[in-house]
Amino acid sequence: MNDQIRKLSVLAVLLLVALIGATTYWQAWAAGDLADKQDNAIAQVAQFTVDRGLIYAADGTPLAANRPVKAKDGQTFYFRRYPQGDLASDVVGYSTQSRFRTGLERSENDYLTASNAHLDTVLNKVLDRLKGTTVKGNSLVLTLNPRAQRQAIDALGDNCGAVVALEPPTGKVLVMATTPAYDPNLIERSFDTIAQRAAHARCSPPAPLLNRGTAGLYVPGSTFKLVTAAAALDTGKVGPQSHFFDKGYCIEYGRKVKNFGDQAPEAFGLVTFTQALQHSINAVFCQVGKRLGALTILDYARRFGFYSLPPLETPESERRVSGLYDHGKLYFPKHSFDVDPGRLAFGQERLGVTPLQMAMVTAAIANGGVVMRPYLLDRVEAPGGGVVTRKHPESLGAAIKPETAATLTRMMEAVVAGGTGTAAQIPGIPVAGKTGTAETGVNHVNTTWFVAFAPANDPKVAVAVTMENQSQTGGETAAPIAKRIIETLLGR
Amino acid sequence: MSYRNRELASLIVVAILTGLGFASVYIAQQDVISTASLTYAIFFLALYLVAHLVTRLTVPFADPYLLPLAGLLSAVGVIEIYRINPQDALRQSLWLVVGVGAFAGTLLVFRWDYRRVENYKYLFGLTSLGLLVLPALPVIGQRVNGARLWVHFGGLQFQPGELAKIMLIVFLAGYLREKREVLAQGRPKDLGPLLVIWGAAMLLLVQSADLGSALLYFGIFLAMLYVATGRRRFVVAGAVLFVGGCYAAYHLVDRVRERVTIWLHPWTSHPVPCPLTGHPALRQDCSSYQLVKSLYSIAAGHFGGSGFGKSTIATPDGHPLIPFLKTDFIYSALAQELGLVGISAFVLVYVVFVLRGMRTATIADDGFSKLAAAGLTFGFALQTFIIVGGIVREIPLTGITLPFVSFGGSSIVANFILLAGLLLISNRAQLRYA
Numbered sequence: 005m006n007d008q009i010r011k012l013s014v015l016a017v018l019l020l021v022a023l024i025g026a027t028t029y030w031q032a033w034a035a036g037d038l039a040d041k042q043d044n045a046i047a048q049v050a051q052f053t054v055d056r057g058l059i060y061a062a063d064g065t066p067l068a069a070n071r072p073v074k075a076k077d078g079q080t081f082y083f084r085r086y087p088q089g090d091l092a093s094d095v096v097g098y099s100t101q102s103r104f105r106t107g108l109e110r111s112e113n114d115y116l117t118a119s120n121a122h123l124d125t126v127l128n129k130v131l132d133r134l135k136g137t138t139v140k141g142n143s144l145v146l147t148l149n150p151r152a153q154r155q156a157i158d159a160l161g162d163n164c165g166a167v168v169a170l171e172p173p174t175g176k177v178l179v180m181a182t183t184p185a186y187d188p189n190l191i192e193r194s195f196d197t198i199a200q201r202a203a204h205a206r207c208s209p210p211a212p213l214l215n216r217g218t219a220g221l222y223v224p225g226s227t228f229k230l231v232t233a234a235a236a237l238d239t240g241k242v243g244p245q246s247h248f249f250d251k252g253y254c255i256e257y258g259r260k261v262k263n264f265g266d267q268a269p270e271a272f273g274l275v276t277f278t279q280a281l282q283h284s285i286n287a288v289f290c291q292v293g294k295r296l297g298a299l300t301i302l303d304y305a306r307r308f309g310f311y312s313l314p315p316l317e318t319p320e321s322e323r324r325v326s327g328l329y330d331h332g333k334l335y336f337p338k339h340s341f342d343v344d345p346g347r348l349a350f351g352q353e354r355l356g357v358t359p360l361q362m363a364m365v366t367a368a369i370a371n372g373g374v375v376m377r378p379y380l381l382d383r384v385e386a387p388g389g390g391v392v393t394r395k396h397p398e399s400l401g402a403a404i405k406p407e408t409a410a411t412l413t414r415m416m417e418a419v420v421a422g423g424t425g426t427a428a429q430i431p432g433i434p435v436a437g438k439t440g441t442a443e444t445g446v447n448h449v450n451t452t453w454f455v456a457f458a459p460a461n462d463p464k465v466a467v468a469v470t471m472e473n474q475s476q477t478g479g480e481t482a483a484p485i486a487k488r489i490i491e492t493l494l495g496r
Numbered sequence: 497m498s499y500r501n502r503e504l505a506s507l508i509v510v511a512i513l514t515g516l517g518f519a520s521v522y523i524a525q526q527d528v529i530s531t532a533s534l535t536y537a538i539f540f541l542a543l544y545l546v547a548h549l550v551t552r553l554t555v556p557f558a559d560p561y562l563l564p565l566a567g568l569l570s571a572v573g574v575i576e577i578y579r580i581n582p583q584d585a586l587r588q589s590l591w592l593v594v595g596v597g598a599f600a601g602t603l604l605v606f607r608w609d610y611r612r613v614e615n616y617k618y619l620f621g622l623t624s625l626g627l628l629v630l631p632a633l634p635v636i637g638q639r640v641n642g643a644r645l646w647v648h649f650g651g652l653q654f655q656p657g658e659l660a661k662i663m664l665i666v667f668l669a670g671y672l673r674e675k676r677e678v679l680a681q682g683r684p685k686d687l688g689p690l691l692v693i694w695g696a697a698m699l700l701l702v703q704s705a706d707l708g709s710a711l712l713y714f715g716i717f718l719a720m721l722y723v724a725t726g727r728r729r730f731v732v733a734g735a736v737l738f739v740g741g742c743y744a745a746y747h748l749v750d751r752v753r754e755r756v757t758i759w760l761h762p763w764t765s766h767p768v769p770c771p772l773t774g775h776p777a778l779r780q781d782c783s784s785y786q787l788v789k790s791l792y793s794i795a796a797g798h799f800g801g802s803g804f805g806k807s808t809i810a811t812p813d814g815h816p817l818i819p820f821l822k823t824d825f826i827y828s829a830l831a832q833e834l835g836l837v838g839i840s841a842f843v844l845v846y847v848v849f850v851l852r853g854m855r856t857a858t859i860a861d862d863g864f865s866k867l868a869a870a871g872l873t874f875g876f877a878l879q880t881f882i883i884v885g886g887i888v889r890e891i892p893l894t895g896i897t898l899p900f901v902s903f904g905g906s907s908i909v910a911n912f913i914l915l916a917g918l919l920l921i922s923n924r925a926q927l928r929y930a
Contacts, residue, residue: 005723005724005726005863005866005867005870006858006866007726008722008723008724008726008870009723009854009857009858009866009870010854010858011722012719012722012723012854012870012874013850013851013854015719015874016850016854016873016874016877016878017847017850017851017877019877019878019880019881019885020843020846020847020850020877020880020881021843021847022881022885022890023843023880023881023884023885023888023890024839024840024843024844026885026888026889026890027794027831027836027839027840027843027888028836028840029888030791030794030795030831030888031794031795031797031798031799031831031835031836031839032798032799032836034795035795035796035798038791038792038795039795039796041763041780041792043778043780043781043788044792045789045792045811045817046789046792046793046796046808046809046817046818046832047792047795047796049808049810049811049812049817050796050808052812053808073812075810075812075813075814076810076813076814078524078525078805079525079806079808079812081812101811101812130800
């Protein structure tokens with residue numbers, strides 16, 4: 005019988021060894037996939053046992069900190085608190101048990117929980133585990149300027165809207181503010197309070213959790229004339245001194261449409277292209293648009309970043325693509341005649357544009373035509389000090405020639421010096437800007453815009469301000485806010 | 497060194513490991529638990545010293561490693577149960593005392609000649625059958641976790657299957673030793689008993705929807721039949737019958753089909769009908785909830801594990817994240833705390849135990865002893881495979897216990913009796929070399 009017993013032993017041992025094999029599969033091979041499963045409560049709770057990395061603004065102001073809590077079984081859990089309240093809520097997002105994570109808390113979770121693959125981090129984590137101490141996450145240092153950020157939120161007040169400010173030569177996001185903002189400390193404790201607090205905002209629904217800077221799609225109105233002008237100048241079809249005759253109306257889809265109300269007098273008559281931008285004359289841009297064709301304008305829009313998801317560190321789901329929208333879907337016309345080029349030229353066609361995208365257009369003009377990749381995360385710091393990784397400015401390519409950018413800058417300076425954007429003048433600093441007052445279809449309910457950069461001769465700040473449901477113009481509502489943000493960012 | 501001195505030395509190593517285990521749980525949770533936890537290590541040392549003295553007295557020539565290995569496994573079990581819930585660890589320790597009592601009792605009663613149980617083989621066979629039927633009876637039978645494996649009697653609750661397994665092995669060892677020559681001829685009419693046992697296993701499967709238990713009993717039977725006769729065709733015929741029976745049960749019994757579906761497709765991306773609530777739900781939120789949560793626990797261990805006492809098994813406010821952790825899924829908790837390295841070592845302890853048991857079977861000099869040792873050892877291995885294989889999704893999940901480790905009195909007591917049996921056989925076999 006011994007022969008049989010030996011064979012049976014082999015079988016028994018094989019059965020047991022197969023258990024090690026299957027366990028290896030789950031712990032080594034499939035572990036990553038399982039950790040990402042939505043119903044994996046263990047992985048979700050386990051993440052709170054990591055001393056999560058902190059998040060700082062550019063000047064070191066803590067935007068996200070930890071609140072250690074001892075559980076019954078002696079484990080320490082690290083829950084978030086946000087010392088600055090609503091200051092950067094839509095960018096930083098939140099990390100909670102009940103509502104998971106959003107914003108950078110979600111997209112940079114690997115750094116914050118030390119799950120990133122950098123050798124230092126891996127080594128430190130293994131050492132922490134061996135020593136039995138708590139694993140510490142890496143901290144994020146953002147590019148945001150908290151003072152300007154606060155000012156933007158205060159200036160927008162009860163209005164719904166967004167302010168995005170970029171540093172043109174680098175693409176650093178200096179301000180990304182949205183109103184109504186929310187206090188992320190309330191997410192776990194009292195979620196309903198967030199909606200109550202946002203109820204006074206002048207838009208419906210107030211959607212306080214929406215980052216309007218990257219996910220709010222607005223009709224760009226006259227700010228889109230910058231794209232049209234860039235196309236016109238860059239292709240050489242129009243010069244800054246080219247003459248146009250403003251009849252006071254434009255033929256759109258075969259119908260006469262009058263110039264917009266803020267462009268008094270009714271008709272300007274003979275004007276240069278510079279004057280047309282300065283006073284934002286729709287009829288002239290209508291003619292320019294027809295001369296260029298819709299596809300040329302959209303091609304230039306594309307070079308500025310339209311039709312692709314703006315690169316930023318926030319989660320993809322919290323960003324939207326700018327471009328033409330047809331019944332809620334992004335749409336690129338096959339033929340030039342599918343879209344009215346005149347209407348497109350002054351930004352009233354079915355365009356949906358994010359404030360970040362308009363800030364990118366403005367910053368590119370300020371940066372000699374080169375679009376820089378916008379970024380929020382300046383560097384990642386290890387828990388014991390030392391930099392894990394640092395972001396470097398990155399070019400996304402030239403949208404227009406440097407000469408075109410220079411010409412357009414002079415034209416935009418004229419807008420602020422003596423056009424629709426005079427409210428953004430700053431004594432001693434040349435400001436280049438463009439207003440926008442986009443009709444929403446309801447009388448006296450407009451989306452207003454102001455985009456600008458300064459100093460025009462050595463740009464350090466490019467800003468886009470968007471406000472919903474305004475009865476006045478962009479020059480009256482958004483330009484003063486842009487001015488204050490520029491002043492703060494320039495250290496005035 | 498003599499057998500017993502080797503046993504003592506190994507037990508001291510086990511005691512040191514046990515002390516380290518409790519110490520690490522204590523260090524991880526010192527804010528909430530007292531130094532009293534360290535007295536567990538001393539308790540274990542004392543308990544196993546008693547067991548050791550009994551072996552010295554009754555089975556001086558028995559295998560010196562089986563008892564320390566069992567001690568190590570039960571210590572790991574109590575450490576883990578202690579980590580999950582200190583109160584349960586106290587109850588488990590009391591059951592260990594009862595288990596060692598049963599161990600000592602078995603050794604003392606049978607120290608002269610255990611082979612007389614062979615005369616009562618049919619009594620063992622019938623008792624075994626009776627025990628298996630108990631959970632199916634109305635009033636006292638109880639369905640826990642989907643399968644009827646428990647008996648509720650007065651305030652006591654026990655799984656008769658554990659004891660039934662040992663009795664069945666004793667019966668089979670006696671029966672097969674007597675009939676092995678006849679059976680080995682392989683005439684069709686001798687296939688009768690095979691068909692009877694197959695029928696019983698199928699009945700068990702249909703009645704309790706418990707694929708694992710059916711596999712355990714039938715597997716033990718086939719293994720012992722093979723050892724007794726050396727006929728591969730019995731094994732093949734048995735396996736074909738078993739697979740065929742399972743296939744039929746899959747199509748005929750809803751609950752068997754449900755268990756197989758859970759095994760094959762634990763995750764769904766669309767809601768499926770949920771038999772527990774009647775509303776559609778994702779399967780991982782409904783019927784495969786336990787399996788999936790346990791897999792998450794294993795995966796969380798990665799290579800090195802979180803360390804004793806540092807696994808994530810509950811939410812910050814104390815809600816358990818994995819159901820039935822201390823009983824059916826103790827392996828998942830251990831896998832999270834020990835990691836791949838530790839859990840592999842843990843499974844290797846079972847491997848060594850099985851190799852020692854099989855060695856005992858090969859050196860035994862009579863057919864009954866050989867069959868009994870091989871049956872007990874293979875049953876031990878197969879039971880480990882069935883519960884852990886279910887947890888790691890090699891086979892459909894069955895709620896049986898992990899020998900020496902899971903929380904539960906009947907399992908502990910039965911496994912100590914099994915251990916005593918192996919030591920008795922080993923002692924007799926090695927007596928002649930002494």
